Amino acid sequence: SLTAAGARRLPIRLSTGATMTPVSGPLDYAFDEYRVSLDSAVPLALTSGMTRRPLAPADARELSIVSLNVLNFFPTSGSAAAQAAFAVRVNAVAAAIVDELHTPDILGLIEVGDINGLRQLRDRVNALAATSYEAYLIESDDDAERDQDVGYLVNRARVVVDTEPYQIGRGSRFNFEFCNEGSDVVFDRPPFVLEAQFDGMPVTVILNHLRSLIDVNSLEALPAERFPNCVGTEGQRVRAKRRAGAEALADAIASRAGQNLVVMGDMNAFEVNDGYGDIIGTLEGTPADANT
Numbered sequence: 442s443l444t445a446a447g448a449r450r451l452p453i454r455l456s457t458g459a460t461m462t463p464v465s466g467p468l469d470y471a472f473d474e475y476r477v478s479l480d481s482a483v484p485l486a487l488t489s490g491m492t493r494r495p496l497a498p499a500d501a502r503e504l505s506i507v508s509l510n511v512l513n514f515f516p517t518s519g520s521a522a523a524q525a526a527f528a529v530r531v532n533a534v535a536a537a538i539v540d541e542l543h544t545p546d547i548l549g550l551i552e553v554g555d556i557n558g559l560r561q562l563r564d565r566v567n568a569l570a571a572t573s574y575e576a577y578l579i580e581s582d583d584d585a586e587r588d589q590d591v592g593y594l595v596n597r598a599r600v601v602v603d604t605e606p607y608q609i610g611r612g613s614r615f616n617f618e619f620c621n622e623g624s625d626v627v628f629d630r631p632p633f634v635l636e637a638q639f640d641g642m643p644v645t646v647i648l649n650h651l652r653s654l655i656d657v658n659s660l661e662a663l664p665a666e667r668f669p670n671c672v673g674t675e676g677q678r679v680r681a682k683r684r685a686g687a688e689a690l691a692d693a694i695a696s697r698a699g700q701n702l703v704v705m706g707d708m709n710a711f712e713v714n715d716g717y718g719d720i721i722g723t724l725e726g727t728p729a730d731a732n733t
Contacts, residue, residue, distance in 0.1 A: 453479075459490030498543045504600075504639040506646060507545040508705040509538075513589065514562075515554025527558070535565035538594075544570050546639065548594040549648035551707045553578060559592045566594065573598035577606045581630045591633045591648045591706065601638040608633055609647075609693050615685040617678065623663070623671035625678060627685045628652075632693065632706075645697055649690065649706035652683045657717050680717050683709075687723040694724060 455461060466480040479485070499505040511534055516527040538544060544566065553559050559576040567574055578592030595602055608631035617623035635646040659675040668678075687710075694704060710720035714729040722728040 453485070453487075455487070456490035456492070460488045462486050493541060495541045496543055499546075502640075504547075504642075504644065505543070505545040506547045506549075506644075506703050506705070507542055508549040508551065508648065508707075509542070510551040510650075510707050512552050513554075514550070514552055515558050515588075528561075531558075531561050531565050535562055535569055538562075538566050539570045544572050544596065546596050546599045547635065547637070547646055548574075549591065549633075549646065549705055550594065551591050551648075551650045552589040553592045554588060555580065555590065556592070559594070563594055572596050575602075577602075577633075577635070579606070579608050579631075579633065582611060582626055582628070589630060589650065591630055591650050593633070593635055593646075593648065595635070595637065599639065603636045603638060603643075606633055606635045610689050613689065615681070617671065617673060617681055619673045619677050619681070620663075620668070620671035623668045623673065623678075625682055627682070627689050632690055634693075642701065644701045644703065646703045646705065647690070647693065649704070649708060651686050651690070651707070651709050651720065652679065653709045654683075654717075655679070657683070683720060684718050684723070687718070687720045691724050691726060695726070 453461070462485070463483060464477055464479070465483045466478045469476045469478060496505075496507070514530065514534070516523040538548065542548070550559065550562075556576060556578045559578050563574045563576040566572060573596055574594040575597050576592060576594055578590055581588060581590050593606060610628045611631040613627045614624045615627050617625070629652065630650045633648040635648070637644055637646070656675045657679045659679065661675045663671055663673050663675060663678060690704075694702065704724065708720055708724075710718075712721055713719070714722065719728040
């Protein structure tokens with residue numbers, strides 16, 4: 442809420458286990474979350490929660506592979522202020538990669554805007570840690586800047602990249618089971634495959650950012666301009682899209698049986714069937730029924 446001077450209360454960042462009292466203000470519900478607009482006139486008492494725990498440094502004989510969602514990692518506009526704010530984010534993420542993740546050999550990054558932003562991050566990490574990271578990213582299907590792509594930073598001093606990383610399933614479509622004439626792309630952000638070697642050992646990594654749970658239970662009708670001959674809900678489309686993406690990725694995993702394979706990223710899924718689908722079970726080849 443606004444202060445007496447008309448200013449908005451600054452955001453409050455809390456870690457897991459922290460407490461805040463009293464919580465007083467209007468209750469809102471949006472994006473499947475309850476939110477409280479705190480009363481700006483009420484003083485708050487805060488207690489600290491968990492602190493960040495860095496990863497254990499890898500042994501020189503160990504291959505370290507990590508994925509990290511950097512949450513809309515791009516400038517919000519082309520203005521000087523937005524570029525300056527993004528430079529601050531680049532420095533913060535680079536410091537976390539060096540100090541918290543201890544410069545993984547292969548780092549998969551999620552929600553990166555474009556290759557230029559990823560290269561800025563690469564250069565900053567290399568300057569901080571004297572690493573030899575190279576950046577790899579292919580734009581997603583919408584091919585727009587300031588979107589959510591996935592990409593790699595690979596330390597070429599320790600990892601040999603066999604071929605340029607490539608996407609799987611780009612442009613592939615699926616048909617709605619509930620509508621004969623409706624279809625959609627399977628992946629807005631196609632899985633990104635890296636084939637490499639570490640100390641002579643081949644390894645394959647598939648980096649993912651699967652379709653989110655947004656609108657998974659929506660009862661809104663499908664937009665007629667996109668699906669003119671299809672009667673159904675947005676929730677039905679989202680559930681079908683999530684299932685199609687999981688099944689396509691599961692096929693890609695099965696086709697690489699016997700390889701040293703790492704599948705990682707933001708799966709946007711629970712470890713169990715949440716009643717709308719079993720994404721993780723599908724990837725493992727053992728999807729559970731909704732009532733289990």
